[in-house]
Amino acid sequence: xxxxxxxxxxxxxxxxxxxxxxxxxxxxxxxxxxxxxxxxxxxxxxxxxxxxxxxxxxxxxxxxxxxxxxxxxxxxxxxxxxxxxxxxxxxxxxxxxxxxxxxxxxxxxxxxxxxxxxxxxxx
Amino acid sequence: xxxxxxxxxxxxxxxxxxxxxxxxxxxxxxxxxxxxxxxxxxxxxxxxxxxxxxxxxxxxxxxxxxxxxxxxxxxxxxxxxxxxxxxxxxxxxxxxxxxxxxxxxxxxxxxxxxxxxxxxxxxxxxxxxxxxxxxxxxxxxxxxxxxxxxxxxxxxxxxxxxxxxxxxxxxxxxxxxxxxxxxxxxxxxxxxxxxxxxxxxxxxxxxxxxxxxxxxxxxxxxxxxxxxxxxxxxxxxxxxxxxxxxxxxxxxxxxxxxxxxxxxxxxxxxxxxxxxxxxxxxxxxxxxxxxxxxxxxxxxxxxxxxxxxxxxxxxxxxxxxxxxxxxxxxxxxxxxxxxxxxxxxxxxxxxxxxxxxxxxx
Numbered sequence: 001x002x003x004x005x006x007x008x009x010x011x012x013x014x015x016x017x018x019x020x021x022x023x024x025x026x027x028x029x030x031x032x033x034x035x036x037x038x039x040x041x042x043x044x045x046x047x048x049x050x051x052x053x054x055x056x057x058x059x060x061x062x063x064x065x066x067x068x069x070x071x072x073x074x075x076x077x078x079x080x081x082x083x084x085x086x087x088x089x090x091x092x093x094x095x096x097x098x099x100x101x102x103x104x105x106x107x108x109x110x111x112x113x114x115x116x117x118x119x120x121x122x123x
Numbered sequence: 124x125x126x127x128x129x130x131x132x133x134x135x136x137x138x139x140x141x142x143x144x145x146x147x148x149x150x151x152x153x154x155x156x157x158x159x160x161x162x163x164x165x166x167x168x169x170x171x172x173x174x175x176x177x178x179x180x181x182x183x184x185x186x187x188x189x190x191x192x193x194x195x196x197x198x199x200x201x202x203x204x205x206x207x208x209x210x211x212x213x214x215x216x217x218x219x220x221x222x223x224x225x226x227x228x229x230x231x232x233x234x235x236x237x238x239x240x241x242x243x244x245x246x247x248x249x250x251x252x253x254x255x256x257x258x259x260x261x262x263x264x265x266x267x268x269x270x271x272x273x274x275x276x277x278x279x280x281x282x283x284x285x286x287x288x289x290x291x292x293x294x295x296x297x298x299x300x301x302x303x304x305x306x307x308x309x310x311x312x313x314x315x316x317x318x319x320x321x322x323x324x325x326x327x328x329x330x331x332x333x334x335x336x337x338x339x340x341x342x343x344x345x346x347x348x349x350x351x352x353x354x355x356x357x358x359x360x361x362x363x364x365x366x367x368x369x370x371x372x373x374x375x376x377x378x379x380x381x382x383x384x385x386x387x388x389x390x391x392x393x394x395x396x397x398x399x400x401x402x403x404x405x406x407x408x409x410x411x412x413x414x415x416x417x418x419x420x421x422x423x424x425x426x427x428x429x430x431x432x433x434x435x436x437x438x439x440x441x442x443x444x445x446x447x448x449x450x451x452x453x454x455x456x457x458x459x460x461x462x463x464x465x466x467x468x469x470x471x472x473x474x475x476x477x478x479x480x481x482x483x484x
Contacts, residue, residue, distance in 0.1 A: 049388075063392040067359060070395055085389035097388040097400070 007118040015040065015115040019059050019076040026119055031106055033117060034059065034090045036077050041090050042117045043079070044104035048095070052083035054103060062087065062096060079103075124465075125452055126209045126472035128412050129313070129369050129441035130201065130251070132244055133215030134236070135191040137162070143235035143242075151228065162219040163320040167334035169447060178445040192445050194247055201444045202250050205452050208469065209478065211279060212244060212253050213313055213369065218284040222320030226261035233258050233268055237278075245277040252476070254282035254311055260321060262295055266302035273306035279476045280308050284315035285344030285371070286322030292351030297360075304361035309475055312348050313369040314341040338448075342371030346379050349409065353383065356396030358404045365475055369412040369441060373429045380405060380431070406433055410475045412441035413467065414450040422458050435463040439472040 005027045016022040021032045023045070030045035032055030047054040058080045062073040078087045078096065087096040093103035107120040134140060137160055141149050152160045178192050178200050202210060217236045220229045233256045245253050255278050257265035265281075272278050281303050289295060291312065303310050317325035318337070324330060325344065331337050345368050358364055368376065380402045387394070387401050397404075411432060419425050432438070440456070443449050456464045472478075 063395045065395040065398070067396065084385075087391065097391050 006120075007116055009114040009116050012110070012113060012115060021055050021059060021079075023055060024117060026106075026117065029106075029119065030055070031117060032079075033108070033115065034079070036090050037074065039091070040108045040110060040115050041122075042106040042108050043088075043090065043093055044106070046104065047081045047083065047086070047088075048101040048103060049081065049084060049086050049098075052081050054079060054081045054088065057082045059090070060087075062089075124208050124469040125206060126211070126440065126469045126476075126478075127201075127205075127207050127442045127444070127452070128211045128311075128367065128439045128472055129414060129443050130197070130210040130212050131215050131443065131446060132192065132194075132197065132212050132240070133217065134239065137216075137232075140232065140235040140239050143238040144231060148228065148231045148235070162216055163223060163316075164216075164219065165316070165319055165334075165337070166330070167337050169334050169338075171447070173447060175445045175447060175449055194244060197444075198248065201442070202248070205442075207250060210251050211311075211472075211476070212240065212251050213282055213311065214254070214256050214315075217256050218282070218313070218315040219320065220256060221259035221284050222286050222288075222316045222322040224260075224321050226258055226264070229258035230261055230264040230268070233265075234271070237268065237272055241272075241275070241277055252279040253277055254280045255308075256282050257299065259283050259287055259291075259296075259299075262297070262299040266298040269299070269302040269306060269308065273302070273308050278308075279478070280367070281310045283310060283312050283348075284322075285312060285341065285348065286316035286319055286325075287344065287348070288321045288323065290351030291348040292353070292355030292357055294355070300357055300361045300364060304363050307363050307477065309365035309367060311367040311369050312345050312371075314345055314371055317341055317344045342375055345371035346375060349376070349405075350379060350383055350401075353401040353404055354394050354397055356394070356398075358408045359396055359398060365408050365410070367410045367412060367439065367475065370414060370443060371411075372415065372417055373411055373413070373432060373434075373438075374417050374425075376411065377429060377431045402431075406436065410437050410439050410471060412439050413455050414441040414443045415448050416450055416455055416458060418458075425458065426460065434459070435466050436471065438463070438467045439475060440467050440469075 008024045008026050016035050018035050024031050032043050034041045045053050045055040059076050061075050062078050064071050064073045080087050088103050093105045095101040105122050107118045107122045109116050220232045223229050236256050240253050245251050255272050257268045326340050383401045
């Protein structure tokens with residue numbers, strides 16, 4: 001008997017590069033796979049604000065400030081929802097504008113030949 | 124205990140300020156125009172009078188736009204009648220100094236007015252405290268005036284009119300905010316002189332035709348100033364700053380703050396110095412005067428409509444005495460839940476104006 005599909009295995013050559021997203025589907029769940037600073041992250045394609053397909057949003061760099069200088073944060077580390085432009089940190093799924101909101105995340109691990117995304121929660 | 128955050132007093136004519144002016148400015152006040160220097164005023168007139176008729180005292184030869192009321196009348200008809208513990212005095216015509224084009228003249232008139240207010244009213248009546256009138260069109264001079272008087276106990280804040288050339292969060296005003304912050308003085312933005320002098324139109328729709336329209340819309344300047352102050356991060360850069368919104372109503376602020384919070388979420392990268400959701404700054408730094416309290420047929424609708432403002436913590440009683448839309452204290456407080464009333468009656472104002480002596484009174 002075959003259980004429900006709970007993971008996707010992408011050859012490393014098919015994994016997204018920095019600043020890109022690779023859409024995958026696992027058991028009916030649409031998931032965006034991202035690469036930030038050499039690490040892979042998987043986010044559900046659903047914005048927690050109004051349910052938009054967040055993975056269609058622009059991958060970009062956050063604007064930050066220490067109160068005096070305006071600077072750019074980690075490069076291409078956020079995704080901006082295409083509908084209402086709310087920003088979310090890819091690595092954590094957390095909203096930059098509402099601490100109560102977080103995009104659902106999925107576990108990713110990398111072996112010698114594949115990037116593996118599962119429906120498990122990341123550590 | 125009752126603190127009234129909005130009592131208006133004014134000179135009978137500009138010539139009352141002559142003893143407090145430098146000689147060249149005296150000459151301008153006496154000789155300008157046809158009958159001496161005149162301040163710009165509203166293009167609309169209240170159809171039945173700006174003032175409560177029972178306190179109107181027209182002096183001989185008086186042709187000023189604003190009626191004159193004596194200190195004795197203020198005592199008898201308001202301070203004594205309602206047992207006002209402390210009244211914060213806001214200007215009448217002197218608010219127009221900020222909307223005349225000549226910023227240097229405005230600066231000198233503001234200083235003379237403040238000295239007149241101090242000598243004729245504040246030092247004569249211990250229940251009164253003043254708001255420093257500053258030339259908003261000249262922020263460096265405004266800062267000097269704040270520093271000149273701000274340490275005096277008779278003054279408890281800085282007055283800015285709703286009508287202005289540029290919204291008050293704009294960096295041109297930084298000297299003013301810096302001075303107020305330095306002296307821990309709150310700033311009251313009070314509807315006044317929108318569409319008058321150099322001030323922008325009361326709405327982007329253009330000039331209303333009737334006073335009834337103007338007075339319905341006159342809070343628009345204040346909404347613009349509050350949004351500007353929040354978007355420019357004034358409370359981040361000047362963390363001891365407090366701002367009171369006086370006579371702009373309550374309900375409209377709810378909608379604007381909801382809308383601003385939503386827009387901030389989408390436009391955060393444009394204004395990164397606004398680090399928190401804008402409404403969060405409001406709870407710490409902004410207070411709202413009650414008058415004119417909106418009066419729906421069903422009072423419960425008002426309470427539901429303003430709940431977001433955290434009114435028990437942010438409302439301060441204001442009468443607007445002696446103007447035509449005066450709110451009597453007990454009528455105002457009766458419309459609010461009993462558990463809010465002490466806060467609105469005095470405690471929020473005492474905290475806002477930092478009046479430690481009053482607590483012991």
